[in-house]
Amino acid sequence: MAFGVTSPARGVARGTMNGGGGRIWPAALALAALVVIGLPFARLLLAGISGPEGLTLIPLAEALGDETVLRGLRRSLETSLAAAALALVFGAGCALLLGLTDIRFKAGFVFLVMVPMMIPPHVTAIAWIQSLGPSSVLLRTLGIAPPLGSTHPLYSPGGIVLLLAIQHAPLVMLLVRAGLRALPREAIEAARLSGARPFAILRRILLPMLAPHLAAGFMLAFVSGLGNFGIPALLGIPAGYHTLPVLIYQKLSSFGPSVLRDVAVLATVMALAALVASLLQRGLERRARAESIGPPSRPLAFALGPMRPAAETGLALAVLATLVLPLVSLISTALVSTYGVTLNLQTLTLANFREVLLEQEVTLRAFANSFLIAGGAAATLAVFAVALGYFTQGGRGGRLVAAATALGDMAYALPGLVLSIALILIFAKPLPWLGVSLYGSLAVIFLAYLIRFMTVGLKPVMAAYAQLDPSLDDAARVAGAGLGARLRRIFGPATAPAAASGAILVFMTAYNEVTVSALLWSRGSETIGTVIFNFEDGGYTALASAMATVTLAVTALLMAALTRLGRRLPRGTIPWLD
Structure with a gap:
């Protein structure tokens, strides 16, 4: 590879000026x-510790002394x-079963287990609400619905826990599978040659070495559940079980002269809880870290023998119960x-689909808005990650x-x-000198996606940079390549699969989310998630089901197309493929 003829000394000097x-x-x-990223959170912290007399901790202390707030927290x-505990058991179990055994249909099982993570939490809640209960279209059609007037079984803390676990178990599975791929094969081979049984290898070698990934998976599921809004709102409000995100949403919807300050105080309480959890996660990872010797490779596949059909059947039943049943119920409701x-x-009708696809202007606008800002955020973060990722190494x-x-x-x-x-807090008022308010616009939601998902796009690229030989950079500098040339001709192509993987995760997560956009949208800037939530919240359950069904169909088609395309792309481009 030639970038031009130059002396080594001149090349190093030019490399120093341009790049590093x-x-x-x-x-x-x-x-x-x-x-x-920092300015919005600094503004939030300032609002949370401010009062009429200036900076003070009194509002925060009052919030922590409020029984309603403490109960919500x-x-x-x-x-x-x-x-998080339930997600750890299910997600880690799936990862170990699919990553360490000779179970068949692995690619299909991985795809199906991943699907719930790509479904918006409020859609998951709607689908499960319609799967059970006295008004379930599916159960009434089968003649097994509970008596009318009976309490819905999911309107309870247990229902919230179950759906949060289903939603976040794929996150745990992804982290544990990544840990399994990074383990050196020699450790397992040595144990097997020593006569160790599979369960002894799992207990004494694999689990200790996977401890950082297990701890990270548990804490990530915990933090994700802590900030989840859709599932606790749809299941908790009917049961009078209000979590802190629901209290914040209700407080902001109540209006009033001090609503922003009150909400900022509650958000500060929630931020402190999440920060403590994040710090605890890092501490657990450091304490549980186990150093390994040897290059990483694919772990050995333990033969299940006569237990393989039972394991495959059990996994298939789990997928049927957690994915197929609620989706069938959702579609059934959309068809009446x-x-x-x-x-x-x-009673079969396509009127609901015709309504949301052809007659409701807001739904088509929501699809266009979501694809625009989610796609824009994914592309922006992919480019930014390649540039910033270079300097993290x-x-x-x-x-x-x-x-x-x-x-x-x-x-x-x-x-x-x-x-x-x-x-x-930053954009509610018009911008200084410009006199333009960005609140309620697509620009604010786009900015929120950039802030929220920056680390999702950056982490795969950082991992890709860590695997590159540092001498590539040294050789390019000596050849006279500046930073732009090195990124464009060496590191950009080398990290492109990882950047694409991160961008796909950003897009699939952002295009139908509701937690971030629930408080930022206004007329004209609706997203898919907010439209579905507003349909359900307004009592238009059949329309919400039709909209959710279309969203899930688009998600499934995107994942299927990416899976098919992934066979022609470099390894690691599609995050759920090996």
Whole structure:
């Protein structure tokens, strides 16, 4: 590879000026991330510790002394911890079964287990609500619905825990599968040659080495559950079981002169809880870290023998119960005129789909808005990740870059409602000198997606950079290549699969989310998630089901197309494929 003829000394000097970017480019990129991410949260913290007399901790102390707030926080912690434990068992179990055994149909099982993570939480809640209960179209059609007037079984803390666990188990599975792929094969081979049985290898070798990934999976599921809004709202409000995100949403909907300050205080409480959880996660990872020797490779596949059909059947039943049943119920509700009607040839109708696809202007606008801002955020973060990721390796970027990446981790760990409130505090008033208010616009939601999902797009790229030989950079500098040339001709192509993987995860997560956009949208800037939630919240259950069914169909088609395309792309481009 030739970049032009130049002397080694001149090449090194030019490389120093351009790149490492000298000190200009890493500082500029890091400062941009720090300002975009840090300013909203600094504004939120300032609002949470301010009062008429200036800076004070009195509002925060009053909130922590309010029984309603404490009860909401306690309920959030209880449901999130229980759901994280359940997600850890199911997600880690699936990862070990699919990653360590000779079970068949692995690709199909991985795809199906991943689907719930791509479904918006409020859609998951709607689908499960319609699967059970006295008004379930599917159960009424089968003649096994509970008596009318009986309590819905999911309107309870247990229902919230169950659905949060189903929603976040794929996150745990992804992390544990990544850990399995990074383990050296020699450790397992040595144990097997020593006569160790599979369960002994799992207990004494694999689980200790996977402990950081298990701890990270548990805490990620916990933090995700802590900030989840859709499931606790749809299941908790009918039962009078209000978690802290629901209290924040209800407080903001109540209006009043002090509503923003009150909501900022509640959001600060929630942010503190999430930060404690994030710090605890890092501590657990450090304490549980087990050093390994040897290159990573695919772990050995333990033969299940006569137990293989039972394992495959059990996994298939789990997928049937957690995915197929609620989806069939959702579709059944979308095919009748009114929720609760028995589905038969006389009641079968496509009117709800015609309504949401052809007659409701808001739904088409929501699809266009969601694809525009989610796609824009994914593409922007992919390019930004390739540039910033270069400076995260080998101390190239210094403390500013480290601070920017840490702040990105915090933005993802904090609940989406906290981010929304932080942006409201900044953009509720017109911008200085411009006199233009961005609140309620697509620009604010787009900015929220950039802040929320920066770390999702950055992490795969950082991992890809870590695997590259540092001598590539040295050789390119000696050849006279500046930073732009190195990124464009060497590191950009080398990290493109990882950047594409991160962009896909950003897009699939953002295009139908509701937690962030629930408080930021207004007429004209609706997203898919907000339209579905508003249909259900307004009592238009059949329309909500039709809209959710279309959304799930689009999600499934996208995942199927990416899976098919992934066979022709470099390994690692599609996040759920090996």
